[in-house]
Amino acid sequence: MDSKRKKDSPESNELTRSSPFPDEVLERVLGLVKSHKDRSSVSLVCKDWYNAERWSRTHVFIGNCYSVSPEIVARRFPNIRSVTLKGKPRFSDFNLVPLNWGADIHAWLVVFASKYPLLEELRLKRMTVTDESLEFLATTFTNFKALSLLSCDGFSTDGLAAIATHCKNMTELDIQENGIDDLGGGWLSCFPENFTSLEVLNFANLSSDVSFDALEKLVSRCRSLKFLKVNKNITLEQLQRLLECAPQLTELGTGSFHQELTTRQYAELESAFNNCKNLNTLSGLWEATPLYLPVLYPACMNLTFLNLSDAALQSGELAKLLARCPNLQRLWVLDTVEDKGLEAVGLSCPLLEELRVFPADPYEQDVVHGVTEMGFVAVSYGCPRLHYVLYFCRQMTNAAVATIVKNCPDFTHFRLCVMNPGEPDYLTDEPMDEAFGAVVKNCTKLQRLAVSGLLTDLTFEYIGKYAKNLETLSVAFAGSSDWGMQCVLSGCSKLRKLEIRDCPFGNEALLSGLEKYESMRSLWMSACNVTMNACRRLAKQMPRLNVEVMKDEESDDSQADKVYVYRSVAGPRRDAPPFVLTL
Amino acid sequence: MIRGNKILGANRHGGPNIQALEITHTLSHNQPSIPPGQIPPALFSTRVLLSLAHTTPFAIYKYKPCQTLPLTFQQLSHNFYEKNMSPQLPKPSPESSSAGLYFNDTELTLGLPGATKSGTKRGFSDTVGLNLRGPCNTDHASNPSENDVSGDSKPPPAKTQIVGWPPVKASRKNVAKISKYVKVAVDGAPYLRKVDLEMYGSYQQLLGSLEDMFSCFPIRNYLNERKLMDPVKGSDYMPTYEDRDGDWMLVGDVPWKMFVESCKRLRLMKSIEAIGLAPRESQKCTSTSGSKSL
Numbered sequence: 044m045d046s047k048r049k050k051d052s053p054e055s056n057e058l059t060r061s062s063p064f065p066d067e068v069l070e071r072v073l074g075l076v077k078s079h080k081d082r083s084s085v086s087l088v089c090k091d092w093y094n095a096e097r098w099s100r101t102h103v104f105i106g107n108c109y110s111v112s113p114e115i116v117a118r119r120f121p122n123i124r125s126v127t128l129k130g131k132p133r134f135s136d137f138n139l140v141p142l143n144w145g146a147d148i149h150a151w152l153v154v155f156a157s158k159y160p161l162l163e164e165l166r167l168k169r170m171t172v173t174d175e176s177l178e179f180l181a182t183t184f185t186n187f188k189a190l191s192l193l194s195c196d197g198f199s200t201d202g203l204a205a206i207a208t209h210c211k212n213m214t215e216l217d218i219q220e221n222g223i224d225d226l227g228g229g230w231l232s233c234f235p236e237n238f239t240s241l242e243v244l245n246f247a248n249l250s251s252d253v254s255f256d257a258l259e260k261l262v263s264r265c266r267s268l269k270f271l272k273v274n275k276n277i278t279l280e281q282l283q284r285l286l287e288c289a290p291q292l293t294e295l296g297t298g299s300f301h302q303e304l305t306t307r308q309y310a311e312l313e314s315a316f317n318n319c320k321n322l323n324t325l326s327g328l329w330e331a332t333p334l335y336l337p338v339l340y341p342a343c344m345n346l347t348f349l350n351l352s353d354a355a356l357q358s359g360e361l362a363k364l365l366a367r368c369p370n371l372q373r374l375w376v377l378d379t380v381e382d383k384g385l386e387a388v389g390l391s392c393p394l395l396e397e398l399r400v401f402p403a404d405p406y407e408q409d410v411v412h413g414v415t416e417m418g419f420v421a422v423s424y425g426c427p428r429l430h431y432v433l434y435f436c437r438q439m440t441n442a443a444v445a446t447i448v449k450n451c452p453d454f455t456h457f458r459l460c461v462m463n464p465g466e467p468d469y470l471t472d473e474p475m476d477e478a479f480g481a482v483v484k485n486c487t488k489l490q491r492l493a494v495s496g497l498l499t500d501l502t503f504e505y506i507g508k509y510a511k512n513l514e515t516l517s518v519a520f521a522g523s524s525d526w527g528m529q530c531v532l533s534g535c536s537k538l539r540k541l542e543i544r545d546c547p548f549g550n551e552a553l554l555s556g557l558e559k560y561e562s563m564r565s566l567w568m569s570a571c572n573v574t575m576n577a578c579r580r581l582a583k584q585m586p587r588l589n590v591e592v593m594k595d596e597e598s599d600d601s602q603a604d605k606v607y608v609y610r611s612v613a614g615p616r617r618d619a620p621p622f623v624l625t626l
Numbered sequence: 627m628i629r630g631n632k633i634l635g636a637n638r639h640g641g642p643n644i645q646a647l648e649i650t651h652t653l654s655h656n657q658p659s660i661p662p663g664q665i666p667p668a669l670f671s672t673r674v675l676l677s678l679a680h681t682t683p684f685a686i687y688k689y690k691p692c693q694t695l696p697l698t699f700q701q702l703s704h705n706f707y708e709k710n711m712s713p714q715l716p717k718p719s720p721e722s723s724s725a726g727l728y729f730n731d732t733e734l735t736l737g738l739p740g741a742t743k744s745g746t747k748r749g750f751s752d753t754v755g756l757n758l759r760g761p762c763n764t765d766h767a768s769n770p771s772e773n774d775v776s777g778d779s780k781p782p783p784a785k786t787q788i789v790g791w792p793p794v795k796a797s798r799k800n801v802a803k804i805s806k807y808v809k810v811a812v813d814g815a816p817y818l819r820k821v822d823l824e825m826y827g828s829y830q831q832l833l834g835s836l837e838d839m840f841s842c843f844p845i846r847n848y849l850n851e852r853k854l855m856d857p858v859k860g861s862d863y864m865p866t867y868e869d870r871d872g873d874w875m876l877v878g879d880v881p882w883k884m885f886v887e888s889c890k891r892l893r894l895m896k897s898i899e900a901i902g903l904a905p906r907e908s909q910k911c912t913s914t915s916g917s918k919s920l
Contacts (some may be wrong), residue, residue: 136795137790138790138796139789221797248797332826334827401798402792
């Protein structure tokens with residue numbers, strides 16, 4: 044039930060009403076607007092619309108938890124049922140942010156407990172979540188239904204046990220890629236016997252064994268279960284039994300795909316996959332070998348998303364599998380498939396829109412295999428609809444990238460990581476400027492770009508000049524001078540997130556973006572040439588920005604080693620640890 | 627042999643408790659021990675043992691003959707401390723048991739300076755450099771990768787790892803395949819190969835891959851054979867492996883996973899040599915590998 048709202052003064056409603064509709068109708072109509080960007084636009088039209096929008100909004104997305112306070116959110120939006128929150132800067136995924144930096148959910152939960160007692164969904168990314176918070180969540184919000192934790196830290200399986208025990212109406216429990224304390228699989232057994240509402244269960248990231256008996260019973264009684272992603276301790280034999288209980292699954296994450304099966308077991312497994320007529324997403328497949336992949340074949344026809352990034356497949360195996368997946372739209376693989384495997388992608392998956400190639404041995408310097416520019420080019424020829432790419436490789440050429448974007452001009456996300464920092468075009472020995480120049484010139488819809496390789500300021504001139512729709516830019520070990528960064532700040536009008544590490548950009552570049560930063564979500568600069576004084580100047584001139592610095596241990600007093608700048612209506616952080624200096 | 631120990635001094639200034647022992651070293655088993663300073667430098671080498679009082683192993687610093695002797699204790703202990711306490715110390719070879727201290731090298735042997743022991747891959751004068759402030763120090767300069775922490779856009783030296791690069795999430799790192807590379811030697815081949823046992827799921831796959839790798843050496847795949855070929859007549863090779871106990875075993879007897887765990891290296895042995903290891907016809911291959919037909 045929506046809380047009753049106080050009417051504004053009746054005169055202003057009648058005399059200055061801009062629309063002939065009663066507020067209730069306006070609210071009902073605006074309630075159908077789902078995208079949070081659209082809703083933000085709606086709220087800017089006029090006061091009536093602002094009010095109608097805020098009363099009808101049920102889901103709020105907060106891209107930076109420190110840009111606003113929970114009190115401000117609650118004041119503006121009284122009827123929220125679903126919250127998405129993102130915390131730490133993205134580079135915390137790569138250990139560039141110390142532990143205990145912050146982004147703790149608890150303060151938010153306390154406010155939500157009083158303002159949104161009927162809260163149903165919580166989706167967190169890069170936040171710190173403790174077991175106490177999970178317990179609080181589970182016991183306070185009686186209507187709680189969906190919990191999704193991605194790249195979070197601070198909790199253990201005990202917290203999950205609390206959720207399983209107390210949340211009677213749980214539909215979604217999605218635990219992905221978190222740094223958690225895995226104390227055991229007993230949490231799964233905490234779901235009560237009469238609990239049947241689960242639709243999404245993802246515990247692929249947890250390493251300890253759950254009771255298979257409890258899992259099987261849970262899957263059997265949750266008839267609406269659609270997404271099931273188990274961890275690698277679940278064997279093929281057990282998987283077969285789960286599939287028998289739940290042929291209605293649309294998304295499946297298998298366990299270990301490597302077990303000695305008898306002929307009969309093999310046939311049963313194949314039959315189980317055959318019965319899963321609705322499967323469109325497949326992942327897991329740890330240790331998959333050519334021997335058992337064929338059991339998947341019956342389920343491949345309808346697959347739209349295949350995540351093989353946990354299975355070190357070779358090119359031959361991949362080719363055979365993909366030959367059966369003509370409807371594939373998204374594919375994630377390890378670079379063990381090599382260029383030959385990617386050729387198979389180009390041949391078999393004409394509808395492909397997204398490709399991610401992860402490195403199997405990212406830290407091995409002497410590795411010669413993996414993928415090269417040839418594989419990427421091959422995919423581009425076969426998959427003209429490709430618009431999202433994340434590609435880790437050890438060599439690339441300007442010419443190859445130019446070919447790729449000519450074949451696929453619709454890129455919205457182009458993330459190329461040449462793994463050796465400062466690596467030039469390996470054929471011509473030139474910088475990779477022209478490669479990214481080609482990307483931004485050809486791909487007018489580009490929203491997200493990650494650059495790598497040997498790059499001069501020219502790359503950034505190109506970006507500033509052509510990438511007019513760019514929202515997110517990641518830069519590492521690139522550029523020649525402040526001019527590069529200045530080009531980006533002045534040219535990319537839609538830029539929201541800029542993350543830079545190990546580049547020769549300094550104070551002039553930082554300060555050239557003074558007005559810009561208020562229109563952006565955040566700026567991260569680490570291991571660049573920025574000084575404390577420049578940061579202080581920035582902080583002084585732009586009071587609505589939070590300018591935070593973290594210093595490295597042996598650094599000069601004047602150097603600002605890690606700088607994080609973001610706009611905020613909540614003022615400076617009150618929970619900053621001692622190593623975060625707010626200027 | 628240690629002759630003429632002399633404790634040069636102990637560190638009393640706080641910091642690690644270091645004792646330095648000066649040792650003279652005989653040049654050949656015929657010559658008696660000669661105290662330092664009395665023979666031409668070119669024929670003399672001194673090894674100085676430094677130890678931390680609460681750890682047992684010693685490190686040896688080898689002086690080149692042109693260096694001036696004796697050192698002051700201060701210089702000695704300072705350099706030792708730097709080398710062994712610095713976090714950027716190059717990683718010791720796996721055979722050494724104590725981080726930073728090259729235990730292997732405490733074996734004093736008779737030999738001319740510069741003679742490398744068989745079996746050690748690195749001459750340790752490469753790995754441990756004393757930065758004595760003297761004219762002959764240039765080739766003892768510490769390994770550049772120890773001091774060069776990447777901060778510029780210049781590509782770093784090959785062996786150092788940069789924090790957070792490549793940008794791969796931690797969870798993905800853990801999931802990346804554990805590889806088990808083992809050497810594969812074939813009798814008569816000029817060089818060895820390496821294979822990653824984790825890439826395979828069964829003996830069949832492994833042997834198939836080995837056949838591709840060594841295509842001119844036909845490998846006996848006894849797992850599939852109905853008839854036993856006469857090992858003397860055939861030019862076939864038997865796949866054997868060295869297990870963790872150092873024994874040479876015939877490939878195929880134990881379950882695949884057990885094999886992967888215990889295998890240290892592979893050797894394709896000429897069948898002629900393998901008489902005695904060849905299985906009898908009556909021996910059934912156990913159903914332990916994926917060779918079971920599906």
